[in-house]
Amino acid sequence: MLAITTYPATVPDPSLPDLLIAHGLFGSARNWSVIARHLADSRAVHVVDMRNHGQSPRAPSQSYPDMAGDLAEVIAALGAPMDVLGHSMGGKAAMQLALTEGDLVRKLVIADIAPVAYSHDQTQYIDAMRGLDLNGLTSRSEADRRLSATIPDPALRAFFLQSLDLKAQPPVWRLNLDVLEDQMPLIVGWPGTLGQFTGHTLFLTGALSHYVKPEYREAIRSLFPKSHFAKLPGAGHWLHAERPREFEQAVRVFLNGLSA
Template sequence: MFDLYYRQQGIQGNPPVVLLHGLFGSLENLGAVAKVLAEDFSVYSVDLRNHGRSPHHEMMNYELMANDVIRFMDSLNLTEAVLLGHSMGGKVAMEVALQAPDRVSGLIVADIAPVRYPPHHHQVFAGLQGLALSAITSRAQADKELAAYINEASVRSFLLKNLVKTSASGFQWRMNLSAIAKHYEHIMAGQSSESSYDKPVLFIKGGSSDYILPRHQDAILSLFPAAGVKIIQNAGHWLHAEKPALFNRIVSQFLRSILIAQ
């Protein structure tokens, strides 16, 4: 059985919300919104396959990751839930909604569209795969070596959260870096379906991000005809971390609107 690692917050029995993180991330990435939502909802923060503390598998694509989430919901007897996903997690959430619309009562997609994106993590993979883990003695050393490939200290810090100590002088990746790199083209893929998901959907875009663009509108509406969009100005792709109060308020308002409609 492929059991995803998860953390539950809030009162069980309240309406369930499942949170799905992005590429190279883990459930901790959406911790701020999870804490806020736990006041009114039963919140399940999930590590997707090959990420965080969830199992590793040599195969990785959106159909498989969506099936993982559906099996996770089955294991907890969650017949239906709202899904909130950021970036890659948003694509997983969209895939679940398209595969099993009866299991998804609403959908929140943070700064991603159901389209294929051009590969753009080459330097990230080069830096991560270039680290000789057997020779790394500290996170500071790893950060210094990674800086030759990645200028932004915040990005390096995010990536190095995946680096875990195994002994007094050893490190390893918590994520399955080889599988992620091998199936990177699948991760960049878009969503498709012969039928649409007609329930409430909210896309939240970072105003300074180029992950959701006007040219993506047709693809979004063809799959999610009831979709609306909110833009968080002066925020980039990591909008939930850059503008947490506003992001959390938008999410909470949307969830309340779903409950009122029901």
């Protein structure tokens, strides 16, 4: 089963189900620790490492049916139904789960992704991580300096370096880079899953992001007829990192508000 980090509710509200969070490509549960703690004010929050990421098992496939199956296993073990929040790759896995095993999901929050195939490729970041000189590396600041030669964006470097285990000798990436590279067409793609999830679904996007275009709304509504759309001003694809407090508030209002 996937590695799970659980944040117990501070003041439990028995009317609210637990929340499951699925991170995006190259991420981990660690990326969501602060947001998860804040959202655990009234419910337990469980954050997983997706397969081939973090402390979760390594597997030869990164397909969305397989990732959705992982999430279903977690929910079945911890207690269904749950609210589910997924970002990017994790959002597609969450959509696949809701479309195929909708009884496990009460409400769905999809952060900056749509149920469509994209033409972009993320293998340049795999090349950059593979190319990082790990010899004699002992500090994150030095890793950041070295990685800046291939990844100029400091925010992206900080994100990627959360998956670098500096305690190992030599340091290692907590990512199965070989499988992620091999499965990249599936990750940026979409399996064309049919059906409908009839629960309320929030598509929360960054106003500066181009991942959820207006022309995708017809496809979204055909699969998620109770869709709601919201944008975070000043945020891009990494909206939860760029505007964390606004992101938390939008998620909390949606999950705690509309009746199921």
